[in-house]
Structures are given as C-alpha cells and as structure tokens.
Amino acid sequence: MDWNVIIVNLPFLMKGLWMSIKLAVLVICFAFPIACVMAVGRISNRLWIRYPSAIFVNIMRSNPLILIVFWFFFLVPILTGRPVGDFASVMIGFVVFFAAYFTEIIRSGIQSVGRNQIQAGLSTGLSYFQTMRMIVLPQALRNMIPALITECVIVFQGTTIAYVVGLREFLNSTFLVTERTLRPAELYIFAAIVYFIVCFAGSLLARQLEKRKVIT
Amino acid sequence: MSNLLVDVRELNLWYGKYKALDNINTSFTAGKCVVICGPSGSGKSSLLRCVNRLEEFQEGDVLFEGQSLRECTNIASLRSEIGMVFQHFELYPHMSILDNITLAPRYAKKKSKPDAEAHAYVLMERVGITDQALKYPAELSGGQQQRAAIARALALEPKLMLFDEPTSALDPEMIVEVLRVMRDLAMEGMAMLVVTHEMGFAREVSDEIIFMDEGKIIERKNTEDFFSNPNSKRVQDFLDRILVKI
Amino acid sequence: MALNYDFEWGLLLENPHKEWIIEGLAHTVGLSLTAWVIALIIGILIGTIRMTQSPLLRFIGTAYVEFFRNIPLLVQLFIWFFVFPLMLPNDLMFAWNRLPHVPLITALLALSLFTAARVAEHIRAGISSIPKGQFDAARSSGLTQVQMYRHVIIPYAFRVMIPTITSEFLTVFKNSALTLTIGVAEITGAAKAIEAWSFHGIEAYTVASVTYMTTTAIVVLFMSWLEHRLRIPGLIARK
Numbered sequence: 001m002d003w004n005v006i007i008v009n010l011p012f013l014m015k016g017l018w019m020s021i022k023l024a025v026l027v028i029c030f031a032f033p034i035a036c037v038m039a040v041g042r043i044s045n046r047l048w049i050r051y052p053s054a055i056f057v058n059i060m061r062s063n064p065l066i067l068i069v070f071w072f073f074f075l076v077p078i079l080t081g082r083p084v085g086d087f088a089s090v091m092i093g094f095v096v097f098f099a100a101y102f103t104e105i106i107r108s109g110i111q112s113v114g115r116n117q118i119q120a121g122l123s124t125g126l127s128y129f130q131t132m133r134m135i136v137l138p139q140a141l142r143n144m145i146p147a148l149i150t151e152c153v154i155v156f157q158g159t160t161i162a163y164v165v166g167l168r169e170f171l172n173s174t175f176l177v178t179e180r181t182l183r184p185a186e187l188y189i190f191a192a193i194v195y196f197i198v199c200f201a202g203s204l205l206a207r208q209l210e211k212r213k214v215i216t
Numbered sequence: 217m218s219n220l221l222v223d224v225r226e227l228n229l230w231y232g233k234y235k236a237l238d239n240i241n242t243s244f245t246a247g248k249c250v251v252i253c254g255p256s257g258s259g260k261s262s263l264l265r266c267v268n269r270l271e272e273f274q275e276g277d278v279l280f281e282g283q284s285l286r287e288c289t290n291i292a293s294l295r296s297e298i299g300m301v302f303q304h305f306e307l308y309p310h311m312s313i314l315d316n317i318t319l320a321p322r323y324a325k326k327k328s329k330p331d332a333e334a335h336a337y338v339l340m341e342r343v344g345i346t347d348q349a350l351k352y353p354a355e356l357s358g359g360q361q362q363r364a365a366i367a368r369a370l371a372l373e374p375k376l377m378l379f380d381e382p383t384s385a386l387d388p389e390m391i392v393e394v395l396r397v398m399r400d401l402a403m404e405g406m407a408m409l410v411v412t413h414e415m416g417f418a419r420e421v422s423d424e425i426i427f428m429d430e431g432k433i434i435e436r437k438n439t440e441d442f443f444s445n446p447n448s449k450r451v452q453d454f455l456d457r458i459l460v461k462i
Numbered sequence: 463m464a465l466n467y468d469f470e471w472g473l474l475l476e477n478p479h480k481e482w483i484i485e486g487l488a489h490t491v492g493l494s495l496t497a498w499v500i501a502l503i504i505g506i507l508i509g510t511i512r513m514t515q516s517p518l519l520r521f522i523g524t525a526y527v528e529f530f531r532n533i534p535l536l537v538q539l540f541i542w543f544f545v546f547p548l549m550l551p552n553d554l555m556f557a558w559n560r561l562p563h564v565p566l567i568t569a570l571l572a573l574s575l576f577t578a579a580r581v582a583e584h585i586r587a588g589i590s591s592i593p594k595g596q597f598d599a600a601r602s603s604g605l606t607q608v609q610m611y612r613h614v615i616i617p618y619a620f621r622v623m624i625p626t627i628t629s630e631f632l633t634v635f636k637n638s639a640l641t642l643t644i645g646v647a648e649i650t651g652a653a654k655a656i657e658a659w660s661f662h663g664i665e666a667y668t669v670a671s672v673t674y675m676t677t678t679a680i681v682v683l684f685m686s687w688l689e690h691r692l693r694i695p696g697l698i699a700r701k
Contacts, residue, residue, distance in 0.1 A: 059671075062632070062678035064639035067650045067670050074663035078467055157534035164643060171537060184544040192533050192541060199532035270598055296604025306599035310617050310694050319613055320603035352695040372603060 005183045006190050016173025017194065023087075023169060024156040027094040031155075034095070035102030040132055042107045053103070060100030066161050069093040073165050090162050098155055105151060109144030110136055146210040153202035157195070170194070219246040220282075221376055221407055222267055227276035229262055229431075236262045237273070238431035244409060246375070249402040251418040251439075252411045254428035255454065260411045263428070264378050267409065268298045281375070296324040299369030303381040305361045307353035307368070313340070314349045317368045325372065332371070339367040343397050359390030363397055370401075377401065379410040415458055419443055427451050471665055479656050483669055486652030490673065493566065493648060494635040497573035501634065502627065504574065505581025512586055523582065530579035535572070536640055542572045543644040569641035577634050581627065588623035589615060621692055628685045632678055639670075649673050 006013070041053040060068065072093030077083055113136050121131030163172040174191045178184040222244040229237035237259050244250055252260045265271040266278055269285045278285045280294060288294050307316050317339065318332040327335075340346045343363040345356075353361055362382060369377060379398065383391040395417050402408055402421045412418065418425055418439065425442040427435040427450075435442070435451050446452050473479055512523035530538070543565070547558050561567060592615060600610040642651030649670045656666035 058678075059675065062636075062675045063671055064636035064650060064674065066639045066642070067653070067667065067674070070650070070654055070657070070663075071667050071671075074657060074667065153532075160534040160536040161640075163536065171534070171540075175540070178544070184540075185548050188537065188541050188545050192537050195534055195537055196529070196532045199534075200528060203528070203532060265598075268602055270602060292601075292604050292606045292609075294604075295602055298602070300599075300602035302595055302599060304593075304595055306593070306595040308596065308599070308614050308618065310621060320605060323609045323613065324604035324606075355695055368603070378602075 001186055002183060003186055003190075005177070005181050005186050009177045009181070009187075012177065013170070013173050013190075016168055016170040019168055019173075020156065020159045020170040023091070023094070023159045023162060023167075024152070026091060027098055027155055027159075028152055030091075030095040031099040031102050034099040035106055036137070038099065038103040039106035039110060040129075042103060043110060057100045057103050060097050061104070063097075065094075065097050065158055066164060068097045069161055069165060072096070086165060086167055090165055090167055094155070094158065094162075098151070098158070101151055101154075102148070105144055105147045106140065109140035109147070112143045113139045146206040149202055149206040149209065153199045153206070156202070157199060160195075220244075221246045221280070222409075223279040223282075224263075224266070225277050225279070227263075227266060227273055227278060229259075229266060229271060229273045229275075236431055237266070240276070240431075240433060242426070242433060242436065244376075244407065246407050247405045248423045249406075249408040249410065249421055250424045250426060251422040252409065252426045252428060253413065253415070253418065253454070254434070258428040259431040260428050261380050262431075264380050264409055264411050267376075267378060268295045268300060270300075292324060296320060296372050297374055298376045298378060299372050299374035300378040301362070301365050301369050301380065301382045303384050305353070305358075305365045305385075307361055307365055309353050312350050312352055313345065313356070313364045316353070316364065317371045320368070321371050336367070336371060339370050340364075342370075342400075343367045344393075357390060358386045359393045362386060362390075362394045366394070366397055366401075376407045376409065379408065379412065381411050381413070383412065383414055413458065415455070427454065467664065469665065470660075470662055473660055473662060474656075474665055474669060479660070479666075482647070482652040482655055483649070485647055486649035486670075487673060489566070489646060489648040490635070490638055490650075493569055493573065493641065493646065494631065494638045497570055497577060497638070498631045498634045500570070500574035501577035501581050501630070504578035506585060508578060508582035509585030509589075512582065513589060527579045527582050530576050531583070535576050535637055536643065538576055539569070539572045539640060539644055543568045565641070565645040568644060569638070569646045573634055573637060573641070576637070577630060580633065581630060584623055584626040584630065585619070588619040588626070591622055592618055621694065624688060624692065625685060628681065628688065632681055635677055636674060 038053045038057070041049045042057065044050050069090060073086075073089045076089040076092055110132075117135055117139065118131055121135040122128070126134065159169055160171040162169045163175065166172065168176070171191060174187050178187050181187070220243055224240050224242045227237055227240040228235070240263060252263065254260050262271055266273050266285075267280070269278070269288070269291055273286075280298070283294065285291070285294070307313070308319070311319065314333065314336055317336040318327075318329070321327045321332040321335065322329060337346065337349070340349055343366055345360050345363050345367065348356055348360055348364065353364070356364065366382075382398070383394055386394060391414070395414060398408070398410070398417070399421045410418075410422070422439050425435075425437060425439055426433055427442075427446075427448075429450055434448055435446065437446070442451075443455070446455060474483065508523050508526050511519045512527075514520060546568075547555050550558055558564070596614060596618065597610065600614040605613070638646075638648055639650040641648055642654065647655075653666040653670040656669075657663040660666070
C-alpha cells in the first residue's frame, strides 16, 4: 500500500468530491419542490390529476436510475434541439428520478397527518391548497424529516452513477486517477471511506431525529 | 405454612433510575386468590411479572415452591408451572385458537399432539369457546379472546395463575364473562394472583387484598377487613374514589 | 414528440441487436434471482445475529449492515472488481482471474452482499414490529428462547416481512443494471450498446424500460396474491 498516491492527487479528487456534493445538493433543491406539488396531486380527488402523477411515480420507481440517466442523456439534446451540456442532461435525469421517490415520502408524510386536520382547516374557510400549505404540509414535514434525510443520503450515493456518462464526480475522478497511477486498491478504499463517512453521518442524523420524533 | 407457594424476599426492581419495586416482602399460599390493587404506576404489574421472572429484578429473590428464581437455570420449565393472562390477551395472531392452546403443552411440556388437543377441548368447553377452536384470534370478540387466553394458560396445568389486568381492555359486557370464568377458577381452589381494578370481583372472590403504592405494599388484609376497616388513609382514599364509580 | 428522430423499431429484431437483447434479459434475470436468494440466506443470518444476546455478535451484525448500506453500490462493485483480486494471495489471484465470467461472479458477489445488508435490516424491523406482549406470552408459557422464535416470533414476523422481502427482489433487479460498468452484458448494458451502435436510443432504451416495468408489474401482482394467501383470518391487511 502506498497512500502517497492519495496525497499527491488530493486536489483532483477533492474537485470530484465537490462536484458530487454540488450535484446532490442541486438535485435535492430541484426535486423537492417538484415532489411537494406532485405529492399533493397524488392524493387529489381529481382523477385527471391523480392518475398522471401516479403513473409518473410508478414509471420512475420501476426503472433503475442508471437507465433513466441514459434515457435523459440521449433524449435531452434531441428534445431541446441544442446541446445543453452533460451536466445539465444528467441533472435533469436525476431530478426527475428522485422527484418520484421524494413524492412517495411526502405523500405518506401527508397521509400520516390524517383527514381531521384537513377538515379542521377547511372548516375555518381556508381553501384546499391553503389548508395543505399552512396546516398539513408543516406537520407532515416534521414527521417525514428522517425519511427525507435518508433519501438525501441515497441521492448522494446515486451521484456515483454520473460516472457512466463521464461526468467528473468523485467516483469518476477516482477512476481517472487509478487509470493513470495503477493504484486501484488505495484509491478505491479511500473513496469508500469518504463515501462511508458522509453517508454514515447522514444515517446517524436521520436515526437521531427519528428518536426525537417518537418522544414528542 | 406447609402450602407456601411463592415467597418474595426483599425484592427490588429498577427501570433505569426509576425504582419500581421497593423492598417487597410477601408470600402467597396454594389455593388462595389474592387481588393486588393500587393506583397506576404503583408497581402491581411489576410485582406480578417478577413472580415468573418476566421482569429481571436486580435485588432480592422470589422463591417458587422453595426454588429460587434468581438461581434458577431452567427458567422455561419453571414458567411452565405458572399460567399468565395479559391485559391485551397476546394470543398468537397467526395460529388458530386450538394451536394457541396446545403450543406450550406440546413444546414446553412435551405432551403428544392428541393429548394436548383433547385437554384443550376440555378447557375450551370450560371457558365456553368450543365453537371457536379452529378460528383465528382476530375473528373472536375481546371477551372470547381473553377466555381463550385463560384456556391457554390453564393448558399448562399450572400451580399458580397470574392475571395482569385481564379486563382492562374489554368492553363492560365482556368483562362479566371473563370475570365469571375467573370466579369459577377461584372456587375450584386455583391459586391466583390478580392485578385488577374490579373491586366488585375482589370483594366477592378474593381471599386477600394487597394494596400497593409507589412500589411498596401499603396494606395486606383479608378481603372483608380490607373493605370494612382499612388502616391507612391512602387505602381509604383509593376505595372512596373507586367505589364511587361502581 | 421527438423533432429530429426516425423511429426504426425493426432494428431491434436484427442481429446483433436481437442476440444482445436476449443475452441481456438472461443475465438480468439470472443475476438478480441468484443474488436475491443468496442475499436472503445471508440477510437472515445477519438479522438473526443482531437479535442474539452476545454484544460481540450484535456488533458484527450491525457493522455489516452499516458498512454495506453506507457505501454506494457502484463503489462496492469497483472494489470487488478492481481491488479484491489484488488482496488475494498470488496463487489465489491467478486462479480467480482464470475463472470464467469473472465480471458475472463479481457482480453476483457484490449484489448479494449489498442486498443481504438490506434484508437484515428488514428482518430487524420486522421483528421489532412484533408487540412485546407476544414475547411475554411465549416466555410465560415456558417456551425456551429457541421454541419462542421457532413457533411464535418467526412465523409472525415472516408474514409482516413478506412485502418488503419480495419487493427487495425488485431492488436487486434494478440494481443489477449497475453491473454493466464492470462489463456484465445485462439488459441496460445491451440497450446502451444498441444505442451506441445504431444511435437509436429510444428504441433501445424502451426495450430495457419495458423489461423492468413488466417485471415490476408481475412481482407486484404476485405479491398481492401471496399476501392474500398468507393473510391471517380476521386481521386487516397491514400496509
């Protein structure tokens, strides 16, 4: 083992890690609001709203992320008619895919609040969407924070898949360094440790919040 | 004292820092029905659960027929001498009533299947649920479930029966049918330890009453004396509150 | 919808595309089924270890689960593929490299161990969802620890866990797509190859998507049938 290879290539690797974090944060920031809207649609009484969102969510959830990334990588340039760059294509694929998963988490969070709260809101003269936004969602959000954090960890793990289209995130950077230095053992173990630390910290945080939720 | 069944000696139990049982010394004899009452959180259920070591007490000891529970290495076989009935029945939801009743006789007491089943039918007859033998617990009413649970405990042919608030989860009309089964059992001379708030049952059926508060035994008396001249103010308050409700 | 795109569905039935698709389907199904079965066995083992009294065994179980859950599967795949052979003693390493279908074996290893951690977690959750009173009831009637698990806890937990364990197959099925990165010719890899070969991405990826979606539909149907069959009379099916 020659751990020097890590130190020498650290700046390059860290640039990759930064890319992974940036990707994950952007995906979460875009996917979450979309998911909030879709989750409300998913439990709507109007079939023309409920069915399309249900179909979308189920299509996304029955396909592997890597395939969705391939789909969007291929489709986005055709649909937009102009090159938007690898980063944007991958981003759109990730956002659409994870929006479906966030939708399901938010939906079950909303359903955990219960019908009576909605009735209470409506009875005071608030509109359906006002009731959702001001009464149901804030409570639902508290209930689902642990699940959301767990999903954020999964998003971060998922960013490794950008490797397959050559985006220079952390795993791909590691791969590129191994190609040059031929020291896969040190480099991949280092990558695993870094991923483990970030994800384990996230898992612990989720578990901590889960415990707190039980008490209140 | 020849028929001494359970001897509780300087028993202390903590849940973390909270002291649930505080230096309990008491004993129970065969053939007697003893009711344990007291406000919630007073340690009644904890005491009951120490008698078959479902609760691992930290200090003191409980002797069952002279055998120390602390030193007992085969607790399972000792437990199969004591039947227990729970507040929420705790029938096994994935087994028919018959299987619920025969499980422990077959596996803990190594009875043959036909023997266990024959005995189970006798017990179901006794508690009045013969028609339910092949049904699953969730298909029965609460009262039927609790009677099935009593039959399951009796199937061990126990020397002692423990009842942990057996009627607290039941609707009033079902309480009666469960209490009737328990009364018959007491009349037949089964040794029983009953944690309950049913003071009518206590007065009619029990031989002795123990009153507990804050992990201690405040008073232990013959049933008649307990109701007619309780010593302590706390028992009086408790009785006033509870008897008004009846 | 597409602006500049000529659909040519017929090319899927031409060789070599057809052969790739058939081989891809076989690999995806075979790999995920085998990995799922192995994962169930290891997962049940790890799950059981975490229920024992021994702090050491419990620690090993927990460490296993945390380790495999908190490292991305793709990274695990690379480690098994690029690093694991290097860690073997020389003669073993040569033997390993001479094995036929090294990528496939590596994929199976990585998928199984990864999924086992998830299965173990489901088992823990399933067992801890069992009311505490069931344990009390079994213990108070004189059953031993082993008898209690054998007759009361496991049969009960099994029914609670059927949905999660079955849907875990779908997770492996989808995760198997990642193995294309180490050269396993599964269905997503086949679709990617057809796209690269012919530039007909829509047709190619449709084949892969239809595979995953059909399988999902079949498994979901099977699951509700199974749940209905194993339903405990009188209990409302839990969600």
